[in-house]
Amino acid sequence: MLLVANWKMNMTRAQINDYLDVLSASPIWPALEEAGIEIALAPSSVYLDHLVRSIREKELPIRVVAQDVSTRTSGAFTGEIGVPNLLDIGVSGVILGHSERRRFFGETDEDVCDKTDLCLRAGLMPIICFGESSADRKSGRAFDVIKTQLQPVADRANLLREDGVYTALFLAYEPIWAIGSGIVAGATDVCEVTAFGFDGFTWPERPKFLYGGSITSDNIVEISACDKLSGFLVGSSWLDPKSLLHSAQKIASVIKEGSLSKRAH
Numbered sequence: 519m520l521l522v523a524n525w526k527m528n529m530t531r532a533q534i535n536d537y538l539d540v541l542s543a544s545p546i547w548p549a550l551e552e553a554g555i556e557i558a559l560a561p562s563s564v565y566l567d568h569l570v571r572s573i574r575e576k577e578l579p580i581r582v583v584a585q586d587v588s589t590r591t592s593g594a595f596t597g598e599i600g601v602p603n604l605l606d607i608g609v610s611g612v613i614l615g616h617s618e619r620r621r622f623f624g625e626t627d628e629d630v631c632d633k634t635d636l637c638l639r640a641g642l643m644p645i646i647c648f649g650e651s652s653a654d655r656k657s658g659r660a661f662d663v664i665k666t667q668l669q670p671v672a673d674r675a676n677l678l679r680e681d682g683v684y685t686a687l688f689l690a691y692e693p694i695w696a697i698g699s700g701i702v703a704g705a706t707d708v709c710e711v712t713a714f715g716f717d718g719f720t721w722p723e724r725p726k727f728l729y730g731g732s733i734t735s736d737n738i739v740e741i742s743a744c745d746k747l748s749g750f751l752v753g754s755s756w757l758d759p760k761s762l763l764h765s766a767q768k769i770a771s772v773i774k775e776g777s778l779s780k781r782a783h
């Protein structure tokens with residue numbers, strides 16, 4: 519299981535330090551390792567380097583993930599951060615196509631494909647977000663929208679495979695109506711969408727699915743009943759390290775009891 523905390527445009531340097539102090543004081547790590555649970559933190563880009571260094575200093579088994587990356591590799595693109603920059607400082611993955619980037623910053627499916635291409639060629643793990651709006655769902659167009667988002671990604675992954683590129687993808691189902699709304703999708707809905715994601719496309723490498731949208735330590739176990747999920751991408755709730763630890767501990771307990779497989783990624 520991969521648990522990713524997307525801090526979005528929150529957290530100061532001091533708050534990040536406090537967050538890591540809480541994680542590092544926790545005795546949970548051996549249990550997480552045993553359960554095959556991995557944690558990743560996605561800070562604002564200005565703190566990526568600081569976070570990578572602090573995690574190394576504290577010897578925490580945590581991945582650092584960026585919230586976006588440029589469609590360009592390097593050159594005269596003021597304000598952009600390229601894949602080589604992220605790799606240079608020890609970032610291991612990047613969130614792509616988040617609905618907030620699509621909505622507020624005009625990120626297109628084509629951008630998502632170009633970014634995915636650069637990441638996969640360079641060995642950076644892409645976490646590609648997709649999901650329908652409330653209007654899409656109400657009008658019965660949810661699966662059409664999801665198909666529009668995922669088909670180009672699958673096509674690009676197949677082209678990359680022809681070039682001999684390793685094409686392991688994380689696909690994060692984040693229905694827009696569930697993000698920050700307190701309304702979490704039901705395990706059945708999540709399962710239906712992930713089944714469509716697996717079977718509705720030809721993938722060169724079987725993708726792993728995450729779910730995001732109003733997850734808390736109170737509902738995470740319920741949603742993980744969808745056995746096609748390999749993890750979660752969480753915003754507000756995991757701005758609090760205690761909530762992240764509590765959620766991780768609950769998932770670890772269920773895995774230990776045997777009612778949830780490790781779903782290794």
Ligand SMILES: O=C(CO)COP(=O)(O)O
Nearest residue numbers: 524697698731732753754
């Ligand atoms: O957008 C999200 C994670 O990327 C989900 O946000 P919330 O967990 O705040 O609903």
